[in-house]
Amino acid sequence: MSFRFVASKVVQTFITLLIIVSIVMLSLAMVPGDPVRLMLGPYATEEQIQLVREQLGLNLPLHIRYVRYLTGLLQGDLGRSYHYDLPVAELISIVYPRTLWLVAVALIFSLSIAIPVGVISAVRQYSALDYAVRFLTYIAVCIPIFVFGIMLLHLLAVRIPIFPVAVVGSTTEIIVLPALTLSVYSAPAIARMTRSSMLDVVRQDYITTARAKGLSERRVILKHALRNALIPIYTYTGLQFGLFLGGSIITETIFAYPGMGTLMVNAIYERDYPLIQGCVLVFALSFILVNMFIDLTYALIDPRIKRAR
Amino acid sequence: MRLSLLNVAGPFAVLIGRMRRDKMALFGATVVTGLFFVAIFAPVLAPYDPLLIDLNYRLAPPEQGHPFGFDWVGRDVLSRVIYGGRLALIAALASVSIGVFIGTPLGLFSGYIGGKLDTVIMRATDSLLSFPYLLLVILIVALLGPSFENAILAIGIWSIPNYIRLVRASTLSIKEREFIDAAKATGESFLSIIFRHVFPGCASVLLVQSTIYLGRAIEMSAALSFLGLGAQPPTPEWGAMVGLGRIYLQVSPHVVIFPCIAIFIAIMGFNALGDALRDALDPRLRGLFRG
Amino acid sequence: MTDELLDVKNLTVRYFTEEGVVEALDGVSFKISMGERVGLVGESGCGKSTAALSILRLVPLPGKITGGKIFLEGVNLLEISIDEMRRRVRGSKVSMIFQEPSRALNPVLTAGEQIVEAIQLHQKISKSEAEERAIKVLEEVGLPNPPELLKRYPFELSGGMQQRVMIAMALSCNPRLLIADEPTSSLDVTIEAQILDLIKSLMDQGDISAMLFITHDLALISEISDKIVVMYAGTVAEISDTETIFEDPKHPYSKGLMEVVPDPFRGKRTFGTIPGDIPSLIAPPSGCRFHKRCMYAKEICAKQRPTLERIEGENYVACHLF
Numbered sequence: 001m002s003f004r005f006v007a008s009k010v011v012q013t014f015i016t017l018l019i020i021v022s023i024v025m026l027s028l029a030m031v032p033g034d035p036v037r038l039m040l041g042p043y044a045t046e047e048q049i050q051l052v053r054e055q056l057g058l059n060l061p062l063h064i065r066y067v068r069y070l071t072g073l074l075q076g077d078l079g080r081s082y083h084y085d086l087p088v089a090e091l092i093s094i095v096y097p098r099t100l101w102l103v104a105v106a107l108i109f110s111l112s113i114a115i116p117v118g119v120i121s122a123v124r125q126y127s128a129l130d131y132a133v134r135f136l137t138y139i140a141v142c143i144p145i146f147v148f149g150i151m152l153l154h155l156l157a158v159r160i161p162i163f164p165v166a167v168v169g170s171t172t173e174i175i176v177l178p179a180l181t182l183s184v185y186s187a188p189a190i191a192r193m194t195r196s197s198m199l200d201v202v203r204q205d206y207i208t209t210a211r212a213k214g215l216s217e218r219r220v221i222l223k224h225a226l227r228n229a230l231i232p233i234y235t236y237t238g239l240q241f242g243l244f245l246g247g248s249i250i251t252e253t254i255f256a257y258p259g260m261g262t263l264m265v266n267a268i269y270e271r272d273y274p275l276i277q278g279c280v281l282v283f284a285l286s287f288i289l290v291n292m293f294i295d296l297t298y299a300l301i302d303p304r305i306k307r308a309r
Numbered sequence: 310m311r312l313s314l315l316n317v318a319g320p321f322a323v324l325i326g327r328m329r330r331d332k333m334a335l336f337g338a339t340v341v342t343g344l345f346f347v348a349i350f351a352p353v354l355a356p357y358d359p360l361l362i363d364l365n366y367r368l369a370p371p372e373q374g375h376p377f378g379f380d381w382v383g384r385d386v387l388s389r390v391i392y393g394g395r396l397a398l399i400a401a402l403a404s405v406s407i408g409v410f411i412g413t414p415l416g417l418f419s420g421y422i423g424g425k426l427d428t429v430i431m432r433a434t435d436s437l438l439s440f441p442y443l444l445l446v447i448l449i450v451a452l453l454g455p456s457f458e459n460a461i462l463a464i465g466i467w468s469i470p471n472y473i474r475l476v477r478a479s480t481l482s483i484k485e486r487e488f489i490d491a492a493k494a495t496g497e498s499f500l501s502i503i504f505r506h507v508f509p510g511c512a513s514v515l516l517v518q519s520t521i522y523l524g525r526a527i528e529m530s531a532a533l534s535f536l537g538l539g540a541q542p543p544t545p546e547w548g549a550m551v552g553l554g555r556i557y558l559q560v561s562p563h564v565v566i567f568p569c570i571a572i573f574i575a576i577m578g579f580n581a582l583g584d585a586l587r588d589a590l591d592p593r594l595r596g597l598f599r600g
Numbered sequence: 601m602t603d604e605l606l607d608v609k610n611l612t613v614r615y616f617t618e619e620g621v622v623e624a625l626d627g628v629s630f631k632i633s634m635g636e637r638v639g640l641v642g643e644s645g646c647g648k649s650t651a652a653l654s655i656l657r658l659v660p661l662p663g664k665i666t667g668g669k670i671f672l673e674g675v676n677l678l679e680i681s682i683d684e685m686r687r688r689v690r691g692s693k694v695s696m697i698f699q700e701p702s703r704a705l706n707p708v709l710t711a712g713e714q715i716v717e718a719i720q721l722h723q724k725i726s727k728s729e730a731e732e733r734a735i736k737v738l739e740e741v742g743l744p745n746p747p748e749l750l751k752r753y754p755f756e757l758s759g760g761m762q763q764r765v766m767i768a769m770a771l772s773c774n775p776r777l778l779i780a781d782e783p784t785s786s787l788d789v790t791i792e793a794q795i796l797d798l799i800k801s802l803m804d805q806g807d808i809s810a811m812l813f814i815t816h817d818l819a820l821i822s823e824i825s826d827k828i829v830v831m832y833a834g835t836v837a838e839i840s841d842t843e844t845i846f847e848d849p850k851h852p853y854s855k856g857l858m859e860v861v862p863d864p865f866r867g868k869r870t871f872g873t874i875p876g877d878i879p880s881l882i883a884p885p886s887g888c889r890f891h892k893r894c895m896y897a898k899e900i901c902a903k904q905r906p907t908l909e910r911i912e913g914e915n916y917v918a919c920h921l922f
Binding site (some may be wrong): 205208211215304 | 653658661685686691698704706707708709711718722766769
């Protein structure tokens with residue numbers, strides 16, 4: 001994998017990020033109505049409004065604010081939250097790791113269920129299991145994530161009090177239900193993808209060759225078929241990451257999980273623009289970094305790309 | 310290829326035939342028709358005023374005359390669900406229309422003209438499309454302020470790049486066909502070619518995907534309202550009902566369950582109908598567009 | 601008295617598809633003796649590949665072997681368990697190579713991994729010993745720098761090299777019978793010649809004992825086989841030694857085939873044709889499957905399937921003319 005390739009990817013990422021920052025920043029500047037007025041509420045006096053405006057530097061021309069924000073960004077300064085009166089960076093640094101954990105656990109759950117299910121469904125095509133899987137995934141795709149979350153909450157926390165309803169208990173406890181919800185959100189799509197990828201692979205000539213050599217069916221599926229099938233699944237899962245991020249916002253809200261999603265939603269209620277900006281930025285950065293990672297490591301799993309580089 | 314009655318009627322005949330055999334298609338068509346019916350006749354169908362508060366009946370469970378029970382301020386849940394159907398349909402149709410009316414021309418021009426215009430449009434479209442959709446929609450609402458109309462706008466904006474990509478793909482394949490050359494040869498004007506020849510070719514794909522996007526729009530508007538970023542109280546929007554009612558889940562689950570079921574059935578109905586349309590209009594499209 | 605290696609008796613295979621039941625093979629019979637090279641010829645879709653796959657019981661779904669017997673060294677392969685097939689037959693007693701080597705080799709495993717896997721499956725030796733054996737067999741098929749080759753992925757090799765790798769893999773466990781399903785059809789003509797030469801030399805050296813060579817190319821088959829089985833629409837039309845098939849074909853279809861091929865040295869400069877189309881195998885013609893296109897057809901041909909009858913020596917024909 002050449003240095004040029006990596007370097008160009010990094011540069012591309014950086015540019016995309018810059019574009020997103022700019023769009024976020026500029027669009028917040030274009031919010032209809034006066035953000036300060038909206039923030040302080042209808043009872044604020046003119047002096048108060050002017051004061052806050054000055055404090056936040058909102059009376060400066062747009063391009064100066066833009067540059068200021070960017071330079072601040074480079075120093076790790078994401079602005080200051082109006083609502084909490086704390087640096088945005090600080091707030092995010094508390095909640096972001098929690099969201100990452102949530103997504104990571106959800107990803108693990110999701111893959112652990114979806115891939116085996118997809119494989120079995122493909123290998124036992126036309127069986128009752130296959131039809132059940134296809135039916136379930138079809139239904140599951142139609143259930144909005146919050147509906148599922150609520151149902152899960154109801155069943156497992158209310159009806160059968162396995163998990164805590166509120167945010168008490170250790171991290172392990174509070175992460176399970178949201179992670180489960182989030183994983184169910186993406187699992188059907190991944191299972192479907194796995195199934196169709198496996199079906200494609202199993203039809204290939206090299207699988208017949210493997211069988212003709214006398215390999216056990218298990219070996220054929222696990223060693224020959226799956227390795228090939230996993231390649232598109234890898235990229236697909238990477239694309240799914242975006243879904244995870246968006247879904248995490250809703251999931252956190254349902255379970256009152258103290259992650260970045262909850263923070264951002266609250267910031268939106270409060271019209272806390274610096275905080276909103278910061279959250280969006282961090283979300284976008286995560287998303288872009290993950291995509292970049294997938295792009296770069298894709299070469300590692302597919303030897304055809306590896307050697308061609 | 311002009312869009313004649315045959316083009317439209319033919320597939321519908323197939324569709325009806327298919328519906329007799331395919332239960333999902335029947336289900337989808339029933340649900341969607343039902344939803345339209347409920348939406349249009351809501352004032353007649355709803356037994357009570359969805360906004361009527363009666364604190365004597367707070368969170369009261371389902372009983373005679375109130376099959377869905379009461380919500381946390383004593384409003385009849387059934388009536389609210391019915392009116393919610395109207396709102397869901399309005400949200401879906403409005404937002405998808407935004408996508409269709411803005412995205413389609415852009416896609417047509419981008420695909421047909423090609424060149425720099427195409428590159429620019431595609432770059433913008435691709436970056437928008439790769440962005441997680443919920444995040445995008447939430448962000449737009451964050452900027453504009455939470456409201457039902459802004460939610461519709463946000464979903465509409467989400468749908469635009471989807472339509473651009475869809476229509477452009479169709480356009481690209483139609484562009485290469487001979488009848489376009491024939492039209493050009495007879496000196497037809499550029500706009501005329503696009504709208505009389507290219508566009509009808511996209512019609513079936515547009516119809517199928519729009520049906521699916523209608524389902525997604527319902528999901529997204531419900532999600533936004535759930536988060537409090539869409540329809541504001543006391544509007545009887547399904548997602549809002551779930552969002553506000555969830556604190557009562559332990560005590561009075563009916564407040565949340567019924568809107569949830571409504572959302573689920575509506576989405577599934579649109580998906581099923583979309584799939585059925587796809588099969589009827591062009592079986593080769595199966596699996597090509599994962600709405 | 602020759603040693604009989606393979607005896608296919610009345611093999612029937614059906615594919616149960618959505619459109620209907622495809623009668624892919626109907627009563628196919630032929631024999632292969634030790635050291636014999638048998639060519640299996642026929643048009644596309646006549647069932648050659650299906651017949652070959654049946655020997656290893658690799659007929660893909662929705663196909664099923666619905667009748668007949670396949671005796672390998674006296675054992676009916678259709679009666680033993682699949683497990684037995686894997687352990688004793690596939691890759692060890694009977695090996696198979698396929699048409700497009702680029703598709704028949706696993707793209708994410710190196711050539712070495714795939715060959716060593718085949719070797720270790722049937723021989724209890726260590727990995728390094730297996731690698732040595734792999735190197736040896738790669739040398740035998742004429743590949744340069746075998747140790748390097750072990751580390752290469754299939755896509756890094758040319759078509760000819762890939763096919764040699766496949767052959768090496770097939771031969772690595774010294775099979776009694778090698779089935780070659782159109783091994784050169786996807787290769788360039790010059791490469792095709794090279795591979796054929798390789799196969800011939802391997803045969804002469806004794807590395808390949810018996811072989812079933814499948815192809816639709818008549819010129820090819822004449823070079824490489826002792827005996828030819830002509831198939832048509834899922835049935836066997838004629839089985840004769842190579843010379844007889846070319847000089848004096850008995851079955852009308854075989855005759856037609858021979859006439860199709862131009863032979864400039866005998867003054868025949870154009871392609872002949874056999875009138876009509878290959879019948880659909882979902883509703884195959886009654887009686888002899890060739891009768892609708894046969895210029896010698898009699899009444900009985902439409903009513904009754906002709907059975908394979910011995911003509912002379914080891915030659916058989918399935919036709920009412922005989």
